[in-house]
Amino acid sequence: MLEIKNLSFNYGRRKKEVLSHFSLSLRQGGIYGLLGKNGTGKSTLLALISGLLTPCQGEIIYKGKDVRRRLPDTLCDLFLVPEEFELPSLTLARYIKLNSCFYPRFSTEDMRRYLDLFELDADLNLGTLSMGQKKKVFMSFALAANTSLLLMDEPTNGLDIPGKSQFRKLIASGMSDEKCVVISTHQVRDIDRMLDHVVIIDGSRVLLDQSVADICRTFVFRESSSRELVGQALYALPSVEGNSLILPNAGGEETEINLELLFGAVLAEPDKIAAMFHA
Incomplete structure (x- = not known):
């Protein structure tokens, strides 16, 4: 269009x-x-x-x-x-x-x-x-x-x-x-x-240009206080429940997008986030 x-x-x-x-x-x-x-x-x-x-x-x-x-x-x-x-x-x-x-x-x-x-x-x-x-x-x-x-x-x-x-x-x-x-x-x-x-x-430049479906297939958005998960996260922000995390979606898990978290991750690690869609 x-x-x-x-x-x-x-x-x-x-x-x-x-x-x-x-x-x-x-x-x-x-x-x-x-x-x-x-x-x-x-x-x-x-x-x-x-x-x-x-x-x-x-x-x-x-x-x-x-x-x-x-x-x-x-x-x-x-x-x-x-x-x-x-x-x-x-x-x-x-x-x-x-x-x-x-x-x-x-x-x-x-x-x-x-x-x-x-x-x-x-x-x-x-x-x-x-x-x-x-x-x-x-x-x-x-x-x-x-x-x-x-x-x-x-x-x-x-x-x-x-x-x-x-x-x-x-x-x-x-x-x-x-x-x-x-x-x-x-x-x-x-x-x-x-x-x-x-x-x-x-x-x-465009830092991210992806459908929500592809974003949710690529990443897991999770709230957790687990130190192990924080260590595995691509990006983390402190939250009431411990941390808001973006993790690689290796198991095909379905989670709802956290747009605020995604925005922070893309600004902090644009190349790392972009590379996940080409992995």
């Missing part, structure tokens, strides 16, 4: 490159978690993919077309939910009427369904909403647009605990084999059970 080739970008000639000779491919039918430390270019990458920024070098090809051309049939098939945004002081009905025309597959029925998931009424004035409520409305609109590619930057920021649960249901209910969702976040515990694929970047 999306090919990023040799991409470089900075915010001025005298400033350091945010992305440098960066390449990545995304396929349809999956929910991608995009992770990286602060300043590694995650938000910039999403802005480049959506056509809001123009790369200094390289290209981004979406369904065979260069995103920098900003063709109408490209822009109407992707949607970016940024971390920070403003909504006009309009009724929701008026907002939908003004903006839904840019998305040929927008569904009013889907919009109502997503608002119900967030326990919001359709009869709203956007100017009176809290930031958390605005985010829920905007994400509902984004899903209802039914674009093939949905980009979300820190979507759970500003949501309360019920809202985060509702967000996970929202994404699950809006997915199909034709869609691709990319979620950039530091709140890894909010999304670790909903991802199909994990991408960890550092601005110049």
